[in-house]
Amino acid sequence: MARIIAIDYGTKRTGIAITDELQMIASGLITVETKTLMDFLTKYLAEENVETMVLGEPKRMSGEASQVEEHILSFRESVEKKFPTLKIIRQDERFTSKMAFQTMIDGGLGKKKRRNKALVDQISATIILQDYLYNL
Structure with a gap:
């Protein structure tokens, strides 16, 4: 099986989590500066x-929708163009920062x-990804 990656997109920093190959366990991967996010994803998704x-x-x-949604939609469009086979799912992230x-x-x-x-x-x-896995 393939992994599932989760993105907590922010205008400054973006948190990233990933599952194991069996899609059972969600683990925090890294936080990157948002301006380097596409470079990180390009390298990570190639590997x-x-x-x-x-x-x-x-x-x-x-x-x-919150104020950052327009940035997220632009990011999503970029991802869809660069990685056309990658399935993109949206997951409600209300309260994840407080939960974190x-x-x-x-x-x-x-x-x-x-x-x-x-x-x-x-x-x-990681919480976003856990919520998604729980609701599969």
Whole structure:
């Protein structure tokens, strides 16, 4: 089987998570600067067998799209052009940052490490991917 990759897209940083080949376990992979995201994906997808991308869909409590959605749509179009065989799924990501922060507290990380926004983004991507796998 091929892996599934998840993206917690941000205008500055993007968290990335990946499954194992059996698509059972979601693990944080890396957080990259968004300006280098396509370069990272090009290299990673050339080296790994990935069939699906789960792209976080940030919504407001009202259900409306958040401000970053226009950037995400542009990113999605770029991915679809560059990787036409990659299946792209959108996954609601409301509360993932709060859940990621709580996960860090529950895991015993100190205040200094909890301020690491890159780690929060990576954990958020993992939560997005876990939610997707749970609902398969």
